[in-house]
Amino acid sequence: MFWKSLLFAALLAHDVSAQGSSGFLRFGCSQLVVERIDPLVNPGVNPSPHTHQIVGGNSFNVTMDPYTIDPPAQSTCTSCIYTEDKSNYWTASVYFQSPENGTFKRVPQMANGRLNGTLLEQEGGLTVYYMRPFSGKNMTTTAFKPGFRMLAGDPTLRSKTGSYPGICHRCLAASERTMGGNGAPCDSKDTASFPSKPCLGGIRITVIFPSCWDGKNVDSPDHRSHVAYSPGSSALAGDKCPSTHPVRIPQVMYEIMFDTTQFNNPDYWKDGKQPLVYSFGDATGYGAHGDYLFGWKDNALQRGMDALGNKCGSEDCTSVLKIQAGKDAIACTKSQQAKEDVGTDTCTYGRPHCWNTANIYFRA
Ligand SMILES: *[C@@H]1O[C@H](CO)[C@@H](O)[C@H](O)[C@H]1NC(C)=O
Ligand SMILES: *[C@@H]1O[C@H](CO)[C@@H](O)[C@H](O)[C@H]1NC(C)=O
Numbered sequence: 001m002f003w004k005s006l007l008f009a010a011l012l013a014h015d016v017s018a019q020g021s022s023g024f025l026r027f028g029c030s031q032l033v034v035e036r037i038d039p040l041v042n043p044g045v046n047p048s049p050h051t052h053q054i055v056g057g058n059s060f061n062v063t064m065d066p067y068t069i070d071p072p073a074q075s076t077c078t079s080c081i082y083t084e085d086k087s088n089y090w091t092a093s094v095y096f097q098s099p100e101n102g103t104f105k106r107v108p109q110m111a112n113g114r115l116n117g118t119l120l121e122q123e124g125g126l127t128v129y130y131m132r133p134f135s136g137k138n139m140t141t142t143a144f145k146p147g148f149r150m151l152a153g154d155p156t157l158r159s160k161t162g163s164y165p166g167i168c169h170r171c172l173a174a175s176e177r178t179m180g181g182n183g184a185p186c187d188s189k190d191t192a193s194f195p196s197k198p199c200l201g202g203i204r205i206t207v208i209f210p211s212c213w214d215g216k217n218v219d220s221p222d223h224r225s226h227v228a229y230s231p232g233s234s235a236l237a238g239d240k241c242p243s244t245h246p247v248r249i250p251q252v253m254y255e256i257m258f259d260t261t262q263f264n265n266p267d268y269w270k271d272g273k274q275p276l277v278y279s280f281g282d283a284t285g286y287g288a289h290g291d292y293l294f295g296w297k298d299n300a301l302q303r304g305m306d307a308l309g310n311k312c313g314s315e316d317c318t319s320v321l322k323i324q325a326g327k328d329a330i331a332c333t334k335s336q337q338a339k340e341d342v343g344t345d346t347c348t349y350g351r352p353h354c355w356n357t358a359n360i361y362f363r364a
């Protein structure tokens, strides 16, 4: 039922008539920085074990103590379109490992047409969703508390377990390259592993976070157990939350697009092999995961969620939330704190530094 309504909204989302008829807020964020820093899993560690691609508020830092940081106050800009959102969103980078000589090259990200056409001129970034469940009626959600953070997925997984059904890869057809493909995320077209064949339109990675919270802890030792998926086989929110995690929170989802097309040589994709590997050393894709660190100003997220379907449509909540121009979001970048060459879009042209023989970005 939820998906019926969400799908309907997604199909309509680019139509002006869709305003006021959707169950999620969706917006784009451009790249803030690519570096080996992870204030959630490895606070204080510089460099952290592996590379990440990070978007959001520029108060992103090596250490972000939940009780003392204040991203809305400490950020002077955000790479996301809604300016009150100083949260940070990050995922692991993806590398191509040459089957010929074993060296690595970072796979460029590409913009997603779902960024509402505002951030298309940049290479990286991701699309963020804050979703509201539907179950016979539209369910209310309780926005996160200051300091809240969580992790979705399990970086140690190397086989299919069903533990994290909402984390998947879609092999895009050439025609889907710009918009990233339609339909429900993590449906039968998607795989928990990396795709097993070359993807003419690149790869879209989807990370769906849990939708229920224990109501007490802004974090937990594994960064996961203070939140839970609603019961059932799908990661997507129903209206039910388990008694251990009774508070329904907005369900966060990321979409990240990778331009894998320069690696589509069929020789790299045969005999059951594929050449991609996550920066944490996972060549299966099952360990895909995402990190979230809440940082909306005051009650802005709550206001946006509560106005869904009324003053807010999925792509346009500008009557309730402040928005900036795409170029201003793109201008919000941060210099690396873990200084090293992680490769850039210029790597596409094969500059020697783009190939890492030392494997320095890969430590699980
Ligand atoms: C990052 O943390 C360091 C050390 O606590 C601090 O000096 C610096 O101002 C912080 N940077 C930002 C952007 O908050
Ligand atoms: C390694 O192989 C890739 C192609 O798979 C090639 O582009 C690159 O130049 C090679 N690097 C070295 C150091 O041979």
Ligand SMILES: *[C@@H]1O[C@H](CO)[C@@H](O)[C@H](O)[C@H]1NC(C)=O
Pocket: 020, 021, 022, 023, 136, 137, 138, 308, 309, 310
């Ligand atoms: C749920 O909200 C959507 C807009 O988000 C609206 O179109 C729909 O009528 C609502 N459904 C119910 C049953 O309230």
Ligand SMILES: *[C@@H]1O[C@H](CO)[C@@H](O)[C@H](O)[C@H]1NC(C)=O
Pocket: 026, 027, 028, 081, 115, 116, 118, 315, 316, 317, 318, 323
């Ligand atoms: C998305 O595009 C619509 C139509 O151009 C515009 O009204 C709206 O403000 C945009 N929203 C975002 C989040 O960029």
